[in-house]
Amino acid sequence: MGRTVFLNGRVFDGTEVLASGTNVVVEGDRITQVSAAPVETGAEDVVHDLAGKTLMPGMVQCHFHTGFGPDAGNPSPYLGQGMPAAYLGMVAAKNAQIAIQFGVTSIIGSSNGDGLDLCLKEAILLGLTQGPRVVPCTHEFMASGDSADGDTRSWYMGIEHKGLTRRVDGVDEMRQAVREEVGRGCQIVKLAISDGHGSQVIPDWNYMSEDEVVCAVETAHGRKAMVRAHCPTTSGILMCARAGVDIIDHADLIDEEGIDAVVAAGASVTPSYLWSERYMAFAESWDYANGPFPIGNGFPETHEATLARLAGVKEQFEYSVSMLPKMRAAGINLCLGDDYGFAMMPHGDYASEMEAYVKYGTPPIEVMQWGTRNGARAMGRHGTDLGEVAEGKLADLIVVEGDPTEDVLVFRDPSNVMLVLKDGQVEKDLLSAA
Numbered sequence: 001m002g003r004t005v006f007l008n009g010r011v012f013d014g015t016e017v018l019a020s021g022t023n024v025v026v027e028g029d030r031i032t033q034v035s036a037a038p039v040e041t042g043a044e045d046v047v048h049d050l051a052g053k054t055l056m057p058g059m060v061q062c063h064f065h066t067g068f069g070p071d072a073g074n075p076s077p078y079l080g081q082g083m084p085a086a087y088l089g090m091v092a093a094k095n096a097q098i099a100i101q102f103g104v105t106s107i108i109g110s111s112n113g114d115g116l117d118l119c120l121k122e123a124i125l126l127g128l129t130q131g132p133r134v135v136p137c138t139h140e141f142m143a144s145g146d147s148a149d150g151d152t153r154s155w156y157m158g159i160e161h162k163g164l165t166r167r168v169d170g171v172d173e174m175r176q177a178v179r180e181e182v183g184r185g186c187q188i189v190k191l192a193i194s195d196g197h198g199s200q201v202i203p204d205w206n207y208m209s210e211d212e213v214v215c216a217v218e219t220a221h222g223r224k225a226m227v228r229a230h231c232p233t234t235s236g237i238l239m240c241a242r243a244g245v246d247i248i249d250h251a252d253l254i255d256e257e258g259i260d261a262v263v264a265a266g267a268s269v270t271p272s273y274l275w276s277e278r279y280m281a282f283a284e285s286w287d288y289a290n291g292p293f294p295i296g297n298g299f300p301e302t303h304e305a306t307l308a309r310l311a312g313v314k315e316q317f318e319y320s321v322s323m324l325p326k327m328r329a330a331g332i333n334l335c336l337g338d339d340y341g342f343a344m345m346p347h348g349d350y351a352s353e354m355e356a357y358v359k360y361g362t363p364p365i366e367v368m369q370w371g372t373r374n375g376a377r378a379m380g381r382h383g384t385d386l387g388e389v390a391e392g393k394l395a396d397l398i399v400v401e402g403d404p405t406e407d408v409l410v411f412r413d414p415s416n417v418m419l420v421l422k423d424g425q426v427e428k429d430l431l432s433a434a
Helices: 085-101 116-125 170-183 210-221 234-243 256-265 273-283 303-330 350-359 364-379 408-412
Strands: 004-007 023-027 030-035 046-049 053-057 059-064 104-109 133-135 137-142 165-167 188-192 226-231 247-250 268-270 397-401 417-422 425-429
Touching (some): 053 364, 059 085, 059 268, 085 116, 085 417, 104 364, 137 170, 170 210, 210 226, 234 247, 234 256, 256 303, 268 364, 273 350, 350 364, 350 408, 364 408, 397 408
Parallel strands (some): 004 046, 137 165, 137 188, 188 226, 226 247, 247 268
Antiparallel strands (some): 004 023, 023 030, 397 417, 417 425
C-alpha cells in the first residue's frame, strides 16, 4: 500500500509553524516523516503539492452536544427531549458529518440523553455515518432544584423521560450514576454545578456539594473515565479544580485563586464565549413592552427584572473577558467548544467562536493551539498520539486553503478545508479534484 506524501506546504504542528520546505509522509495510520529531507516517491504513493496551503493537526471540539439541532418546532420543557430519540440520532449523525467537513477529527461529548454519544461513536466505527472520533458523555447529572432539573421544570406533567438530565442527590446516588453510565461505555461524566453562563446571572452558590463532586471524580477516575462540569461560579471552580475535575466548562467568574487551582490541577477550560455573545445580541432585539419573559426555568419575570438580569449578564461576561489574558498567561489548557446546535449558533459555526477569542486578544496561532494541541490534552492524548504533526503520531491531519495561524476565518467556509485524514483514512478530499 502506498504512502501519502505532502510537499511544499506550510506546516503548523500544533504549536508552531515549521520551517518552509518541511515535508510530511503518512504510512498507514501514522506519520512517519516530518522534515526538510527530500522524499523519493513511488507509483503507489499519493503525492500532494501544498503550495499556498497549510497542513495541520485535525481539530478537537471539546464541548459538543451531539443531539442539539433542528427539532421541527416541537416544544419541550426539558433539554434533549424536543423530539424522539430516533430523530435525535439522525441529528447527531448530521452534526458529526458537519464537524468532519470542517476539519474536526475528535469531539468530547457534553451531556446527552438516550445514549446518543455512545450510539454515534459506534455508528461511526461501523461506517454507518461519517464523523470524528467520539469521547462519549453521560447525561448531565443535576442535583434536585437545579433550574434544568427535569422534576423542577413542569413537574406537574409527571413526565418520566428527563431528556439529557439525570437527577443525582448525595454520594451514594452519584456513585451509582457514574458506575452505570461509565459501565455503558461513557468516557466522560458531566456535572451541573450551578446556574448561569450567558443567559442568567451567575449565583454565588452551587447545587452540588464537595462530597458529591469528589465522589464523581474518584469513581470516574477509578474506571479510567474523565469528569467535566458546567461551572461558572467562583467557589465552584475552586471546588472542581481541587476535586480533580478534568474539564471546567465556562469558568465565567474565575479569579486569581481559581486560576492557580486550575493550573495546579492540570484541568482544561472551555470558555465558550460565543453563546454569551449571541444570546446578548439576540436579547437586544426583544420587545420589552410585551413581556414578561421566561428566565430559562419556566418562571416569568417583570420587564424591570428582565432588564436588570440582562445588565447583570453583560457585566459578568465583561468580567469573564477581562480574565482571559490572565488564564492565558498562567498557562491554563484552554480549548475550543461551545453550545452549537441552536438557531443562533448552528453546528459548523466554529469560526465565529475562534473569531471571538481573537477579538478579545488571543493571537490566531494560539487559537489554533487551543483547537489542536490543547484539545488533545483535554482528551488525555497529547504527547501520545493526537494533536501534533510529528513522527509516530496518528495521522489526524487536515489541509486548509490559506493560513489559519494568521486568519481563523478561513474556517468560515468548509470548502477551505481541502483534505481531512482521520487515522490515516481519507474523510474528505477536495485536493484531488482541484
